[in-house]
Amino acid sequence: MPESYALTESTYYILLSLLKPQHGYGIMLMTEKMSHGRIRLAAGTLYGALNALCDKGWIIQLPVEDGSRKKEYKLTDAGRTILAKEVARLRELADNGERILKGE
């Protein structure tokens, strides 16, 4: 899939949540908080997305520390680039929407 494709909302918020290492439940909480409760990632959806993002190399799974059984994930440089491009794309969408609705 070309990387110019839009990210899904779930993917976007998962990537945003992973600037600092975070485990699955942490991602769910952060996403809900950032979207003011609008997006609640379901665990099955999140699990599938995390695996797909690891395969893409946009995030990595951190080595599991002793005493902790929860897997943590973190954004990679490649993921960061994708995220920056997506923010620019979203800005274009929002700018165009606002401009046209205002009737300029």
Next chain:
Amino acid sequence: MERNTIRKWFWVWEFDKEEAWLNGMAQNGWVLESVGFCTYHFVKCEPGEYNVRLEMHGYDESYIQFMQDTGAEFVGRMVAWIYFRKKTTEGPFDLFSDIDSRIDHLNKIGRVLGIIGTANLLIGIMNSFNPVVNIGWINLLCATLLMYCLGRIHGKKEALEKERLLHE
């Protein structure tokens, strides 16, 4: 602890109906405790204490671990189907939150049905040529039924894909 066992049959494409029925039981104070073939074992709970969810998922210990980390309890497995429950006080409980992952789930079910269906078809054809015992029709009947299931799953998928053209 008061317990209750119910035998009930659901077709593969009725997994959402099955889930709704299990949640109805939980609303009435009976939460799923374990599962068997067409058999559901319940234990008494407070009405509405739990939400129950099910999905088709292969053997994947790390997935079950992941679900448990988010506060869900693993109830059991019946072949490829896994059952979870979560206390309503622990927050809302869904397995899928977007159209894509729902489509993925239906694809997964479709693949399994397709493989078993094709296997039955092939075995059925081979058995039809067996001059001693003619039991090929059993496999052919199974294959027909499985293909029908596949069609129902495909219908559900198409509805979601239509939605996906406009929404996420």
